[in-house]
Amino acid sequence: MxxxxxxxxxxxxxxxxxxxxxxxxxxxxxxxxxxxxxxxxxxxxxxxxxxxxxxxxxxxxxxxxxxxxxxxxxxxxHGGAPQPMPASSVFQADRKINLPERRGPNWTMALGVALAIVVVFGMMRVLGGGGDQVRTGDVRAASARPSVPPNTPITEAPKPSPSAVAAKNIVTVRIKAKRSSYVNLHDAKGRKLFAGTLKAGKTSTWRAPDKVNVLLADAGAVTLHVNGKRVKGLGGRGDVVRRSFGPQKPQSR
Incomplete structure (x- = not known):
């Protein structure tokens, strides 16, 4: 088909x-x-x-x-996706790149700066009369680890355990394709579970909490089971159907 x-x-x-x-x-x-x-x-x-x-x-x-x-x-x-455009048709490999010319260092300026530093240093020694010793202040490196008094127990707050989704809130949807047809499924938060063509003879199962939204492009081409029970009266050949299914209701005692 x-x-x-x-x-x-x-x-x-x-x-x-x-x-x-x-x-x-x-x-x-x-x-x-x-x-x-x-x-x-x-x-x-x-x-x-x-x-x-x-x-x-x-x-x-x-x-x-x-x-x-x-x-x-x-x-x-229609024969597959179009071929991407090759990069060689967009960019030219033989494009010339002009680099600025590198010039040598200005030795005259460097010599003048060095001479000025020597003169200033000599005047400071003559006028200051200080010795050659340079005193440095005491610098204590700060410890990266915080100080904790000895024999002090370190307690950590207990981490809350993640809440598990109860099994009764899980919705199970199983679809069997009698012939190839487009199928689209989303969970209660709009996240996509599947979107594409389900091939003829293939059976697939999806599970999600709270609710599953189903779109069938050809309701007569598939067989639908929700929580283990077959859904009847979906539609005929070529009918586009949208349905939402929730978790299985608990049986009354």
Missing amino acids: QEQSIGAMLAAARQSAGLTVAQVAAATRIREAIIHCMERDEYGDCGGAFYARGHVRAIAKAVGLDPEATVHLYDQQ
Whole structure:
């Protein structure tokens, strides 16, 4: 089975978000005609692969899909990411660098300064009459270690132990792909657990505390289990579904 195209995915996500093409065009500043063409997987009016990837990223963000994962899927369906520009075409290796000329030391000025120092030193000895001994003040090096009275016990405040997340708050989500489909999962704090295409026949499991938010680009292509129980009635083929799942409720006695 062929996996869902980028254009169909963008159109389904836009309809699921309740947005019109005009609203997406206003949010992304991309012309409505181009958005209509992209939803039909026609990218000739985008101005090249570079701009097409930028349009895919902007529209995916506007309709609630993961931008990087959507662009990655676009690259897979359209021959891979574009090759980077070689550095030799940007920088010229034969560029000349002008270095300032090094000049020798000014011996005349150095000799004059040395002579002036000798004259000043001789006048100080004649006028001062002091001996050659120079007294230095007593300097005691400060100890780097603080002084602690002997036989004084050193106590440290106990470190608080980190609170472990209770097992009852863990949400377990298992997805099995009947055919390749795009899947996006985030935890309760918005951190990404997974975003990408789940290949046909593959089963993956994710765990997170408190809540797991799930986006399915094709609800009919996967089987979903939450906390060991299968979720029924997700949707049909090509349906874009958003669901949130919490931890398993304790059984009443």
